[in-house]
Amino acid sequence: MPVRSPWSCVLWDVDGTLVDASEGILRRLTITLEHFGRKPPTRGELSHWIGPPMFESFQVNVGMTPAEATEAVTFYRGLNKSEGYTGSAQLYPGVAQLVHDLHAAGIPQSTASSKPEVQVVALMDHFGLASSLEATVGASPDERTLSAKSDIVREALRRLEVRGYDTSRPVLIGDRHHDVEGGADAGVPVIFVRWGFSWPHEADGAQAAVDDTDQLRALLLVPEPAAEEQFVAGSPDGV
Numbered sequence: 735m736p737v738r739s740p741w742s743c744v745l746w747d748v749d750g751t752l753v754d755a756s757e758g759i760l761r762r763l764t765i766t767l768e769h770f771g772r773k774p775p776t777r778g779e780l781s782h783w784i785g786p787p788m789f790e791s792f793q794v795n796v797g798m799t800p801a802e803a804t805e806a807v808t809f810y811r812g813l814n815k816s817e818g819y820t821g822s823a824q825l826y827p828g829v830a831q832l833v834h835d836l837h838a839a840g841i842p843q844s845t846a847s848s849k850p851e852v853q854v855v856a857l858m859d860h861f862g863l864a865s866s867l868e869a870t871v872g873a874s875p876d877e878r879t880l881s882a883k884s885d886i887v888r889e890a891l892r893r894l895e896v897r898g899y900d901t902s903r904p905v906l907i908g909d910r911h912h913d914v915e916g917g918a919d920a921g922v923p924v925i926f927v928r929w930g931f932s933w934p935h936e937a938d939g940a941q942a943a944v945d946d947t948d949q950l951r952a953l954l955l956v957p958e959p960a961a962e963e964q965f966v967a968g969s970p971d972g973v
Contacts, residue, residue: 736958739841742900744954745890745922746833747908748847748854748872749784750930752863755823756780762817766810772796781931785910787848787873787881807877811850819856826929828947830863832954837866839955842899844869844890846906848883851875869893883916891920907950911936925953 746752749759756777763783764774773796775783783791788810792803836843844867847854851872858864871890874880880889891901906917909930917924918939926932926940927950937943944950 737835737839737955738958739836739839739954740903740956741841741905741954742903743842743844743891743894743905744836745844745846745887745904745906747906747910747913748845748849748857750909750932751907751913751927752825752829752833752845753823753857753861754826755857756784756931758814758817758822759784761822762810762813765813766806767796769809770798770802770806772798781933784931785848785912787877789877789881814853819853820860823857823860825861826947828951830861832947832951833863833866835951836954841954842868842894842897844894845871846883846887846890847872848877848881848886848912849873850877868897868899883912884919887916887920887922891922905941905954909936911938914939925950 749755760775760777760780767774782795788807789803792798792806793800798806833843845854845858849872851870852875854872855870858867858870864870869890871886871893873886880886887906891904895901904922906913906922906924907927908914908917908924909927909932911932914924914926914936923941926937926943928937928943928945942953944953
C-alpha cells in the first residue's frame, strides 16, 4: 500500500533513540571519573549522562569546573576513539527498518545528535543507515562550538534545505527532555520515544510519546488516500 508522511522531513536523535550505546558509555565514564578522582555512576544513574553534551554533564553531575570538564571530555573521547566508536553499540529493535522505509517513501532524514559528528557518521555507516539519510549532523569536535540541541536541530534543517529538501514541516524524534526543549527552541515538534534513558516526566511538552517503533511508524507513515477518495475530495460536488 502506498504511504506518505505528514512531515516534510524527519530528524533523529541518536543515543537512546536509534542506538543503545549504554554499555560502552558506562565503561568509559567509570574509567574517566575514577581517573579524575570522582565517583562513577551506576547503570541506574546513566540517565543523568546520556543525552546532554558531555562537557555539560561533567560539570552538572560531578561538579567539575569548565577547565576540568574540558580535560575530562578529552580523556573520555580518547578512550572512545581507542575502543572504536561502534564497539558494543546496538540498534533499538525496528528503528533501522523504519529509517529505510521513510527513505523509500521519499521523506528526507537527518541525524540531530549531541554526540560528536565523527562518531555519529561512524555509527550510521556501521549500522547501514547512512544511505537512507540525506544529512548526518552531530556536535562539533570540541562539543562546545556546536553542542546545544536547538543549534544542532537548526544545523540539520540548514543542511537539508541547502540540499534542496522541504523543511517546512519538520519533526524531531528523541528520548530526553533536552530533545523536547531543543526542538521547542528551534520551532520543531518532537515525538518522544520511551525506550531510551528518560524519566516519565521528560515527555512533557512533546507533541506525542510512543512506546515502540510500531507506534512511531503510525505517526511517521500513513496510507495514501485511494484515488477515488482524492477525486471526491477535489471535486466541486464533493462533500
